[in-house]
Amino acid sequence: MYSTASPAPTWAKPSDKSARTAPRVVIAMSIALGLCLSGTILAKELRVPMSDAEVRAMGEDPDSGAFFKLMHEPLLDNGDQLKAKGGAATFYTSVAGSEFRPRSSAVKFIVPVHATLICQIDSTTSLAEAQIQLPNAAQLQFVRIYASDANENDLNVALVERCQPIAAAGNVTTTVLGSVLTSGTPGRLTQSVGIPGSATVDNVLCAYSLRVQLNSVANGCAPDLSLDKVRVQWIQ
Amino acid sequence: MKSSIQPQRSRRAVSSAMCTGALWLALGCASLAQADQVTVDARDFIPIFGNTPFSESSAGNLTCSQGGGVNLFLAQLPLPPVDLDIKQLAIWGGDLSSSDANVTLIRYCQSEFSPSTPATTNIASVDSTGNGGNYFDAATLNRRVDDQQTCIYMLRAQFGLDNCPGNTLSIARVRVRYDVVVLPVVDAIFRNSFEN
Numbered sequence: 001m002y003s004t005a006s007p008a009p010t011w012a013k014p015s016d017k018s019a020r021t022a023p024r025v026v027i028a029m030s031i032a033l034g035l036c037l038s039g040t041i042l043a044k045e046l047r048v049p050m051s052d053a054e055v056r057a058m059g060e061d062p063d064s065g066a067f068f069k070l071m072h073e074p075l076l077d078n079g080d081q082l083k084a085k086g087g088a089a090t091f092y093t094s095v096a097g098s099e100f101r102p103r104s105s106a107v108k109f110i111v112p113v114h115a116t117l118i119c120q121i122d123s124t125t126s127l128a129e130a131q132i133q134l135p136n137a138a139q140l141q142f143v144r145i146y147a148s149d150a151n152e153n154d155l156n157v158a159l160v161e162r163c164q165p166i167a168a169a170g171n172v173t174t175t176v177l178g179s180v181l182t183s184g185t186p187g188r189l190t191q192s193v194g195i196p197g198s199a200t201v202d203n204v205l206c207a208y209s210l211r212v213q214l215n216s217v218a219n220g221c222a223p224d225l226s227l228d229k230v231r232v233q234w235i236q
Numbered sequence: 237m238k239s240s241i242q243p244q245r246s247r248r249a250v251s252s253a254m255c256t257g258a259l260w261l262a263l264g265c266a267s268l269a270q271a272d273q274v275t276v277d278a279r280d281f282i283p284i285f286g287n288t289p290f291s292e293s294s295a296g297n298l299t300c301s302q303g304g305g306v307n308l309f310l311a312q313l314p315l316p317p318v319d320l321d322i323k324q325l326a327i328w329g330g331d332l333s334s335s336d337a338n339v340t341l342i343r344y345c346q347s348e349f350s351p352s353t354p355a356t357t358n359i360a361s362v363d364s365t366g367n368g369g370n371y372f373d374a375a376t377l378n379r380r381v382d383d384q385q386t387c388i389y390m391l392r393a394q395f396g397l398d399n400c401p402g403n404t405l406s407i408a409r410v411r412v413r414y415d416v417v418v419l420p421v422v423d424a425i426f427r428n429s430f431e432n
Contacts, residue, residue, distance in 0.1 A: 081349050091317040094388045096344070098282060098310045107287040114344050114354040115310055115390050133314070146346050146354075188351035228346065228354055229388055 046070050046197045047175060058158070058176075058211065059103060059127045065171035070178065076194020080142040080233055089235050090141075093134060097227040100128035100212055108221070116148075116228045119214040119221030126215035126222070130230075132159075136203040138234040140177060143210075144192035146228040149182040153222035156181045156213040157230055159195070163206040201234075269321070269415035274314055278329070278407045281309035281393050297329050297406030300395045307400040311410075313341065313389040319382040319417040325360045326374035326411045333404040335396035337364040341412070345387040359389075364405070380417070 050058075050067040060067065097117030102109045108123030119126060134140070143159045158179040162172045178193045201208065210230050215222040278298035283290055289301035290309070300307045327339045340361040344354040362375040381389070395405050 078349075092385050093317055094384065096310075096312045096388050096390060098284075098390070099312050102286075109286045111282070111284050111310055114356065115312070115388070116354075146352075186351070188353065190346070190349065190351055229344075231385075 050176070059125065059213075060174070066173045067176075068174065069176040070196050070199065072179070073194060073196045076142075076196065078192050079194045080144060080192050091138070091234050091236065092231050093132060093234070094229050094231040095130045095132055095210055096229050097212075099130040100210070100227070101130065102128040114228060116226045117212065117214070118226045121221050121223055123221045124219065126213050126217070126220060127211065128214070129160075129209050129211045131207065131209045132232060134201045134203075134208055134232065134234060135236060136201055138201040138236050140195040140199045140201065140232065140234050142192045142194055142231075142233040143178045143180055144190060144231045144233070145180045145182075146190045146231070147182065148188050148224070148226045148228070150185050150187050150224035151222045152185065153216040153225065154182045155225045155227065156216075157227065158211045159232065160209050160211050161199075161206050162209070163202070166205055270418060271323075271413070271415050272316075272320075273411055273413040274316075275409055275411045276311050276313060276391060277409050278393070281311040281391070281407075284308045284310055291403070293330060293403050293406040295330055295406065295408070297408040298393070299403040299406045300400035302400050302402035307395040307398075309393040311391045311393075313391050313412060315381060315384065315389055315412075315414070316416070317384055319380070319419075320414040321417060322359070322377055322379040322381060322412060322414045324374055324376050324411075324413040325362050326372065326413070327362050327364065327407060328370075328372050328409050328411075329364060329405075329407040330369060331364040331367050331371045331405055332369060333367055333396070333401045335401040335405055337405050337407050338362070338394045339407065339410050340392045340394070342390045342392055343383075343387050344390060345383065348386045381414070382417070 047068045047070055050069050052062040054069070055062040055067045096115040098111035098115040100109075100117050102119070102123070103125045108120040109128060110118050110120070112118065117128065119128070140159070143157065145157045147155055149155050156179060159177045161175045161177055163175075164170050164172055177199050178195045180191060180193045182189060182191070212227050214225045214227070279292070281298055283300075283306060285306050288306045291299055291301055293299045298309065300309075322341070325339065325341050327337070329337055331337060338361060341359045343357040343359055345357070346352045346354050359379055360375045360377045362373050364371045365373055391410055393407050393410075395401060
């Protein structure tokens with residue numbers, strides 16, 4: 001509340017009605033600005049730098065650019081089951097396992113049935129990637145995987161955003177928007193992770209891809225791990 | 237007399253109006269379908285086994301390598317994420333072989349939220365005809381696609397029945413024609429329903 005002890009603004013007489021309401025407007029605007037700033041800060045806080053170990057675990061070089069990840073919000077896991085299915089503005093883009101291209105050692109990746117991606121254990125890499133085409137300004141909601149895990153090693157699928165300056169040379173800024181990690185040996189599975197905040201597709205600056213790791217370690221593939229498809233849920 | 241004629245005229249008028257209305261409705265429904273197509277270059281196909289040799293023909297088409305084993309290749313069909321009616325599956329390539337090239341449009345569906353083995357449906361298939369060189373072949377169909385929430389659509393290319401016949405058989409590209417389904421919205425506010 002406006003304090004009567006405070007000096008009256010010089011731009012209005014104390015008796016003026018607008019002078020009495022102006023501080024309230026200022027306070028309201030300040031609160032609104034504060035909320036906006038806190039929202040911005042909250043959004044920025046969702047994006048945290050990745051450790052060098054995390055970057056190397058992705059098969060990337062920490063010195064090759066900036067690496068971030070969005071903070072995982074466990075409450076959003078499998079949240080797409082609770083949200084309205086379909087609807088006028090909800091869309092799904094799926095990528096088959098066969099669309100993933102290995103980082104190297106292509107001959108060790110196979111898709112024998114159902115377009116399911118499998119990697120042979122003597123592969124030099126367990127990582128494969130597929131670009132996903134999403135419309136500009138789409139708001140990303142969930143990443144759901146359909147896979148099989150019958151091995152003590154786990155399967156990891158991440159939705160990755162890679163951005164560069166609009167028309168200038170520059171390192172890539174990588175952000176892991178969401179990552180689904182299997183656990184145990186459930187056999188066939190489907191599970192999802194929510195994209196925290198309101199990550200929006202920016203096709204001007206960024207490219208989007210799905211990165212799968214068919215092992216718990218970067219080298220070699222684990223047996224009995226396979227990826228049928230990955231589905232990204234988005235709204236517009 | 238007058239009163240007995242007027243209802244007949246009225247019935248004729250109503251009948252005529254209904255016919256006109258039906259015609260306009262039909263025209264309106266027809267105009268709601270938006271024709272479009274997606275083309276997959278044969279270079280986008282990958283062999284189902286990573287160690288299967290394959291190559292580009294002298295014409296720039298995809299061929300398998302004779303003696304290389306598997307003659308099957310896969311590519312995802314990148315349909316737009318909306319409801320649509322698939323109308324045609326068409327293939328181009330080169331055929332100087334006694335064997336034929338085949339492309340099959342396949343649907344793999346899985347339960348949305350529970351673990352499941354993909355269910356496979358062969359939707360359409362088209363073979364190369366003859367062996368006179370360049371070919372174009374197409375299959376017409378009318379298949380509603382309204383299940384991309386749970387299904388993916390793939391193209392499987394096959395060279396020869398059992399074994400790869402070599403570079404005398406190739407695929408250049410595959411095209412799928414479709415009509416985008418635009419559901420008529422009678423009530424723009426509640427979209428033909430009420431929120432509860």
